[in-house]
Structure formats: C-alpha cells, structure tokens
Amino acid sequence: MAESRSRLYQGNEACVEGAIAAGMRFFAGYPITPSTEIAELCSVRLPQVGGTFIQMEDEIASMAAVCGASLAGLKAMTATSGPGFSLKQENIGFAAEAEIPCVIVNVQRVGPSTGMPTSPAQGDLMQARWGRHGDQEIVALSPAYVEEVYSLTVEAFNISEELRTPVILLMDEVVGHLREKVTLPKPGDLVIKDRKKPAPGSRYLPYAPGEGEDGDIPPLGVFGDGFRFHVTGLTHGPEGFPTNSPNVGEPQIKRINSKISSRREKLCKAEELFTEEADVLVVSFGCSARSAKKAVKDLRAMGVKVGLLRLITVWPFPEHLIQRIAARQLKAVVVPEMNLGQLAREVRRCLDGRAPVIGVNRVAGKLIEPADIIRAVQEVR
C-alpha cells in the first residue's frame, strides 16, 4: 500500500507530533485533563527520538524544568489546563524576563478554579496575556482544527526560538479531544527555525542587543558549550547580572516588550471569510470560531451580508486587522466565545466606538451552537 500522509489524529496527539517535528526533545509536565494525552504521548514518543520526558512533582516544577532544559539547548515544552496554567505563570514570567524559548500548551477547560475538568471553555484568553506580574508582551496562538494544531505547534516553537521568548499554544477541550483527518506536510516542506547562537570563542553578553535586523534579540548560548553566563528573574544588564539601575533596567524591560509588539503584523495570523463585503462582522477564535464559520456560511446562504474574522494569533492582538475591516461601515461586530466577554472587550477597545459589539457567550461546558450566533446576527438592526 502506498504510504499515506493522511491519518486520523486527535488534537492533543497532533500537538505532540507537531512538537517533535519542530524539534522538541524535552517535555516536563504534570498531567491534567483535558491535556493529559499530550503528556502521555510525549512519554512514549520522546524516548523514541532520543528525547526526555519527565513527570515533575507539580506544575511549578515542570515549568522550571522546561526553562532549565531550554537553557541547556533543547527545544522544550509543557502542557497543562486551567488550574495548572495558573501555577505555571510564575515561571512563564521568568522565561519572559530571562528570554528563554519554550512552548506552553494550555488545553482550556471551564474555570474558575478546578471548574469543570473535561468540559471546554475559552476563559484563559486574558490569563494567557496578563497572567504574570510586570510588563511583558506574550505570543499566544489558538488552533481551531486538528491539522492546525500540528502546524501551529511547529509555529509556536519557531516563534519562541526566533524571538527568544515563551509562546503559549492556547487550545481548548474541543480541539484537544477532537479527532480529524490530518494530512502531514512532507518532512522537507516543514520550515523549522532554530535559535541564534553566539560565535564560539567570542565574549558573550547574553542580554546585549546587537546591530541590524533582529538585533534586538541577542543570541542564546547553550549551557555546556563553554559560555558562562548568569540567568536571573531580576532585572539585569547585558551580562545577565541583576541591577536596579534605571538606565539599564528600563531599556531591558522595554526591549522584551518591543521585540514582540514591533513584530505584531508579522506575528498575527487570521482567517477571513467575506470580510470585504460584510455589514456585520463576526470575530472569534478556537473552537467557537468553527461554530461561527458554520453560522456565517448559513447566513450568507440566506443573503445576510456577514463576514468572519477568525483569530489564529490571539496575542499580540491583531488590532490592525480589526481596524482595517472596521474602516468600512459595520452595523455591528458579533463576538462568540466560551467565556463571559474577554475577546469582546478587546474588540471593543480596538473599535473605539465605531460599531457596537455584541457578545455570544457560554460558560456551560458545551460548545456554542451555530444557531446561537445566527440569532445574534439576525437581531442586528
């Protein structure tokens, strides 16, 4: 039989395969539903490719182990859900401040607290952005299809390596547990990016910006390659040693923010459907966007001028896309999401009063149905 590249994958399984294809060779985690299959499969797959799986004593430790493994030169990932995501925040902040590339998968379930363990939600949109203390931009990608879980996991690693920053893959239970047909890219077709390393024998300053394009992202030495450097969560200077000097501290904090915000347009991916001929715009992400897509197609068939903007990159926020679409007169923007209005709030901020924003919200642990969205669009006058 001819080798087929199409196969049935579960979302969580596609995440593991995408991570391995991207070069992940270390996973530390503390299993929690609905992300458990990711840890389970990593424990099987990583030893097969010469990688390491470790189950740590808790989420805090597993995020710390991921930071350590990445500094030792491995592409590293952890996976969790709601309550575990909260616990990982401290060390995600450490990775942002110390500029450690790594990928954090959050398969969202209903919260707050332990909430509804294996029921879908999208209530961690804001936690992904603001879960840490202090100022730092973050990159978060949100897949809606199993095939996209694979490609976005690869993308998450690529961005984390290129920008020397933690990247969050913001999944949800629907996409994590769904099984779909996936056609894998041929090995040669996959773009894999690796972190910039310092030249051997050079005097290495781990936090010193350089010249030219991407000069704002210093290369990262591998522990064990002969570079001695200091890594700390304290505000630090170019050598990595702590400082309280305002002249040194502020540029460093600004740089870890601007290295992401200045690349907003390059980082922001989205799917658009009929947005150039829409009176009503639907904005959604993740599992809710699938219901939204069905609703938009059904409404178009009924002659309603409605369009869809499905956010794939949720952070940094694609305000330029929303503002471009809203440059034409919109009657309203409808925002379906499985939380009580986190995305709607952000959309409202971008629109700045140019169009009313109507939320379609559900926190019942059950996917929003297309009919709910159709009704909301039809009520727009």
Next chain:
Amino acid sequence: MRKEFRLAGAGGQGLISASIILAEAIASRTDLHVAQTQSYGPESRGGSSRGDVIISDSQVDYPEVTKPQYLLVMTQEACSTYAKGLAPGGVLIADSTYVKEIPPVDGTVKSYPISERAREMGREIVANMIGLGILAGFTGVVSPEVLEEAVMERLPKSTWDLNRKALRHGFEVGMQMAGRGEVVTERARAQRPGLGELEK
C-alpha cells in the same frame, strides 16, 4: 454532503473504539473529511458511552453531531436517550439483545441481536465490530477490507481473527438490511470506496 453517525451504548461495549475505527478508515483510505468526538461517564465499565462521527466532502465546520442520520444503539438507555434525536428520514439500528422498546421515530428502524450473535461467535466483546459492520454494510461508506485494515492498526493481533469475523458478519447483515446483494470484496473498491448509500 455532511452525514452524522452516532454509536451509543454502555461503557465497555467498545462503541468509542468502533467510532474511532470508522473515522480512521475514512481518514486514511478515502478523500472525505472526517471528525470524531466522544462522550463518556467516569466509569470504565457501565455508565453511558457514545462515539460520534461526521463525514463530509468539505472541511467539517461545526464538529459535533446534532441530528445523526445513522444511529446505532446498543442499550435500552441509549435508545431511549438518542432515538428522538434521529434526523428525519434517518436510520436507527438497535441491538435487540438489550433494546426492547424503540420509541416512534421519523425514519427507518432496523434491529438485530448484535450482542447475542457476538456471544455465539465466541465473545460478546466483538459486538461493537458487528455493529460497525452493520453501519458500514448499510451505508456503503467503507468496505470491510478498509475497516479490517483500521482494526489491524488499532487492535492487538490476537484479536484480529474474531474481530474480522464479526465485522464481515455485520457487513453482510447491514447489506441485507439495506436490501442490497452480495458483499463487494474487490480490492479496487476497497482502495477508493464511493459513497454508496450516502450518495442518495
């Protein structure tokens, strides 16, 4: 074209496995798109259990089954819960070993003593394969050969013979239920199955 399948019964009857095997066969051996979801209680035996499969000739947008065209029920509880959700004109297939009362539905009702027949074949555990075979035989969505390949990829070798026997039997029963003739076993059809009954 979008068709929804629901396989419902009790935990331990293997209906989630059967739904995965159906989805896997379609994903790897046909050009159709497929999405599979499941629902189960905390128990590994008993409790309710359900495997859902959507097949489509374009990308599946809304990934959940709402009104299945094909419904296999293998307990009375599953039948009582899901029969009313059958799509108008759909097909309900009941395991008459456990389903004694079928509420009136707007569609076709077929029943067969699936679990009893599996027991006679050697082990009741293969009832899911008879059920899956019936669904495939009735709809023509995949051939028995394609399902067998999916079974062999997923299940341990020691179970292949019995599972295959159960699948074949189910397939023949399904073909008869649909009022069609001999089992099509030719290889070409196995590689690129048409939509069969689903084309209508």
